[in-house]
Amino acid sequence: MRIHADQEKCCGAGSCVLAAPDVFDQRDEDGIVVVLDAEPPAALHDAVREAAAICPAAAISVTD
Amino acid sequence: MTTAQRPQEAHHAHPDTPASADALTVPATRATGCPFDPAPTVERARREEPVTRATLWDGSSCWLVTRHEDVRTVLGDPRFSADAARPGFPFLTAGLRELATGTRASRTFIRQDDPEHARLRRMLTAEFMVKKVEAMRPEVQRLTDELLDAMTDGRNAADLVAEFALPLPSLVICLLLGVPYEDHTFFQQRSAVLLSLRSSAEEARAASDELLAYMTHLAEAKRERPDDGIFSRLVARGELDSEEIASMGRLLLIAGHETTANMTALSTLALLRNPGQLARLRSEPSLIKGAVEELLRYLTIVHNGVPRVAVEDVTLGCRTIRAGEGVLCALNTANRDEAVFPGGDTLDVGRDARRHIAFGFGVHQCLGQPLARVELQIALETLLRRLPGLRLAVPFEEIPFRHDMGIYGVHALPVAW
Numbered sequence: 011m012r013i014h015a016d017q018e019k020c021c022g023a024g025s026c027v028l029a030a031p032d033v034f035d036q037r038d039e040d041g042i043v044v045v046l047d048a049e050p051p052a053a054l055h056d057a058v059r060e061a062a063a064i065c066p067a068a069a070i071s072v073t074d
Numbered sequence: 075m076t077t078a079q080r081p082q083e084a085h086h087a088h089p090d091t092p093a094s095a096d097a098l099t100v101p102a103t104r105a106t107g108c109p110f111d112p113a114p115t116v117e118r119a120r121r122e123e124p125v126t127r128a129t130l131w132d133g134s135s136c137w138l139v140t141r142h143e144d145v146r147t148v149l150g151d152p153r154f155s156a157d158a159a160r161p162g163f164p165f166l167t168a169g170l171r172e173l174a175t176g177t178r179a180s181r182t183f184i185r186q187d188d189p190e191h192a193r194l195r196r197m198l199t200a201e202f203m204v205k206k207v208e209a210m211r212p213e214v215q216r217l218t219d220e221l222l223d224a225m226t227d228g229r230n231a232a233d234l235v236a237e238f239a240l241p242l243p244s245l246v247i248c249l250l251l252g253v254p255y256e257d258h259t260f261f262q263q264r265s266a267v268l269l270s271l272r273s274s275a276e277e278a279r280a281a282s283d284e285l286l287a288y289m290t291h292l293a294e295a296k297r298e299r300p301d302d303g304i305f306s307r308l309v310a311r312g313e314l315d316s317e318e319i320a321s322m323g324r325l326l327l328i329a330g331h332e333t334t335a336n337m338t339a340l341s342t343l344a345l346l347r348n349p350g351q352l353a354r355l356r357s358e359p360s361l362i363k364g365a366v367e368e369l370l371r372y373l374t375i376v377h378n379g380v381p382r383v384a385v386e387d388v389t390l391g392c393r394t395i396r397a398g399e400g401v402l403c404a405l406n407t408a409n410r411d412e413a414v415f416p417g418g419d420t421l422d423v424g425r426d427a428r429r430h431i432a433f434g435f436g437v438h439q440c441l442g443q444p445l446a447r448v449e450l451q452i453a454l455e456t457l458l459r460r461l462p463g464l465r466l467a468v469p470f471e472e473i474p475f476r477h478d479m480g481i482y483g484v485h486a487l488p489v490a491w
Contacts, residue, residue, distance in 0.1 A: 021192070021437040022199030024444045029428065041199030064428055066439035068150060 011055050012073045015043045019069035026070060029061035030054060034070075043069060098128045100138060100402060101166060101271060101378040109475045110344060110373065111419065112406040116140060120407040125393040128402065131271075136164035136400030137393070138379070142411035142431070144390055145403040149436035154382040154401060156438055158185040163383040164400030166480065167271050169278030182325045184438055191437065194322065197311065198441055201250070201304050207444040210246075214449055217245050218456045226460075226491070231467050234487040238457070239338035240331070243449055247330025250445075251323065252303020253292065261285060265328045269480040271378075282324075289323035290316055333375065334446050336476065336483025338453045341369040343473065343487060344421060345458075346466055351423050356458055365423035366450045371430035372421045374406035377482040380434055405431055461491040 013033065015026075022041035026034040033054055035044045050058055062070040102113035111117070119126045120140035128138040139145055148154045157163070158174030159181070165171035174185050183194035200206070225237045232238075244262065248255040267273050267281035293309050293316060300306040305323050308314060314322065345352040355365050379402035384395045395401060409430050410418040433440035440446070457464070466473070467488040474485040 019437075021195065021439065021441075022203065023433075023439045023441065024202070024204040025428075025439075027204040028444070028447075036203040036205065037200075039200060040196055041201075041203035042196075060428060066150070066433075066435050067437050 011050060011052075011058065013045050013048050013050070013058060014071045014073075015045045016069045016071075017042050019067045021067045021069075023066050025064045025066065026061040029064060030057035033058055034061060098126060098138065100128045100130060100136075104475075104477065109473075110347075110421075112374075112377070112404070112410060116404055116407050117410070120404070120411065125391045125395075130164060131167065132165075134164070134400075136381075136402055137395055138402050138404060139390065140404045140407040142408040142414045142429075145405065145408040145431060146435050147390065148382055148401055148403050149380065149431075149434060149438070151388070151436075152187070153384060153386050153388050155187050155385045156185055156191070156382060157187050158381075160383045160385070160398075162398040162400050164381045164402055166378050166381070166402075167273070167278075168275040169268060169270070169273040170480070172275040172278045173268065173282055182321050184325065188437065194318075195437075195441065197308065197313070198304070198322075198326075201307075202442050202445055204444045207448050210445075211448060211452065213249070214242075214246060214452050215456070218242060218452050221245075222456065222460055231488065231490040234342060234489045235335070235339045235484060236486065239342070239453070239487070240335040242338065242453055243334035244331055246445070246449060247327060250304055250330075251326055252296065252301045252305045253323075253327060257288070261288065261327055262331060265331050266479075268328065269332055271478050271480060285324045285327070286317075286320045289320040289327070292323065293319045329440075329442060330445075332479075332481040332483075333440075333442075334449050336375050336481050337370065337373065337446070337450055339487045340373050340375060340483045341366075341450065341454055342457065342464075342489075343466075343484060344369060344373060345454075346464070347470065348421050351421055352458070355423050355454075356462070359455055359459070361423055362451050362455045363447075364426065366447060366454065367427040367430060368421065368423050368425050369450070369454075370432035371409045371415065371418075371425075371427040373482070374409045374430075374432045375482040376432070376434070376480075377406045378402075378480060379404050405434065463491045465490055 020043040026043060027036055033047050033050050035046050037044050062072050098115050102115045104113050124141040124144060126138050127135055129135050139148055183191045221238050221241055225232045244258050245255055264281040264285045267277055296306040296309045300310060309319060355361055382401045384397050384399050386397045388395045409432060412418055414429055433443045467490040476483045476485055
C-alpha cells in the first residue's frame with residue numbers, strides 16, 4: 011500500500027488522525043495533513059482505508 | 075439585496091416535479107412520540123424518491139437530498155456552492171436569509187467558496203487540530219468535575235441543560251477564544267435568537283448586530299492587551315479587517331455553544347431511553363469514543379439540512395439539478411441510511427459509526443469536531459460514572475424538544491440521581 015495525501019485539498023478536519031494516528035498527523039503551523047508512513051504495514055491498512063473514506067476533502071488516496 | 079436575488083422569485087415550478095408528488099415541506103415535522111427519529115416525510119423520501127423537490131417556509135422550492143452517498147456527493151462537489159449570496163440559495167428561515175445576505179460583515183467562510191473560504195478557514199485549522207485539542211483533556215475534565223460538583227452539592231435534582239450541558243462547552247470556547255465567560259447570558263441569548271426558526275428577520279438582524287458590536291469591542295481590547303486566546307491571535311495576524319474579525323469571532327462563539335451543549339443533553343436522554351445501551355456503556359467505559367460517534371450519527375442535531383446551490387447542471391440519481399437551483403442535504407436521514415448503517419434506526423454503542431456525516435462533509439465539514447469529540451467523551455463518561463442513579467425527573471412526554479431550533483436537542487432536561 012502506498013498513501014498520497016494532497017495538502018492543497020486538505021481542510022484540516024483531523025478525521026484521518028483519529029482513524030489512523032500512526033500514519034497521519036497534522037502540521038503544527040496550520041493543521042494540514044502530514045503522512046508519517048507512506049507505506050504502512052498490513053496491520054494498518056484497514057485504518058488507512060477508513061481514513062481515506064471519511065476524509066471530507068477527498069485528500070487521501072491509496073494505491074495497493 | 076436586489077429583488078432578483080430573493081429566493082421566492084428565483085424559483086419556478088420545476089419541470090421535473092411529478093404532478094402527483096406529495097407536497098414535502100422543510101423543515102418537516104417529526105412524528106409524535108418519536109423525537110429521536112427524522113420526520114416521516116423525509117424518511118419516506120429517502121426510501122422512495124431520494125432526490126426530490128421540497129417547499130420552504132417562504133413558498134420557494136428546492137431539492138432535498140436524503141441518502142448518504144448523494145449527500146456526500148453534493149457536499150463534496152464544488153459544482154454545488156456554499157455561497158449564500160448566489161441567487162437560488164435556499165434559506166431555512168427568514169433570520170438565516172437576513173444573516174447571510176444582510177451586510178458584508180454578516181458573511182462568514184461557512185457561506186463562501188474556495189479560495190476565499192480556504193484562506194479564512196486555514197487561519198483557524200491549527201487552533202482545532204487533534205493534538206492541540208487532545209492536550210486540553212485535563213482542563214476539560216477539571217471544568218466537567220467542577221460543574222458536576224456544583225450541580226450535586228447538597229441536591230438530588232437539576233436541569234442538566236442549564237447546569238451542565240450548556241455551561242461546559244460555553245466555558246471551554248470562552249477559554250479558547252479569550253471571551254469573558256461572565257458575558258455568557260448576553261451572547262447565549264443572542265445566539266439562541268439567531269438559531270431559532272421562529273425569529274423574524276428584524277430580531278435576527280438585531281441579535282446579529284449586537285454580537286458583531288460585542289466582538290468588535292472585544293477585538294479592540296485584544297489589540298491593546300493581547301492574551302493567549304484564539305481571538306487575540308486572529309487580531310494580531312493583521313490579515314483581517316475589523317468586520318471580518320468580528321464576524322469570525324461571532325461564528326466561533328456561536329458554533330462552540332449550541333452544538334456540543336445539545337449533543338450532551340440529547341445524548342444523555344437517548345441513553346436514559348435505551349437502558350440496555352446505557353448499562354453496556356457503564357460496564358465498558360472504553361466504548362465511549364465509539365459511543366460518541368454512534369450518538370452523533372443517531373441524533374444528528376443539525377437536523378434541518380445543509381444548504382447549497384448548484385453552479386452548473388448536475389445529474390444526481392435520475393434527477394438533473396439545474397444551475398441556480400437550491401439543494402438541502404438531509405444529514406439526519408443520510409445517517410440512518412441502511413446502505414451504510416444496517417439497522418440504522420437503532421442506537422448501538424458498539425457500532426462502528428465513523429462514516430457518519432453529523433459534522434457535514436466536504437471542505438466545510440465542522441472545523442471544531444476534534445474539540446466536540448473530546449468534550450462529549452469527557453462529559454458523558456464523567457456524568458455516567460459519577461451519577462449511577464441518573465434518571466429523568468419528569469415524564470418523558472414533558473421534555474421540551476427543540477423542534478423550533480436550527481440545532482436539535484432539548485430546551486431543558488430535568489434529571490434526578
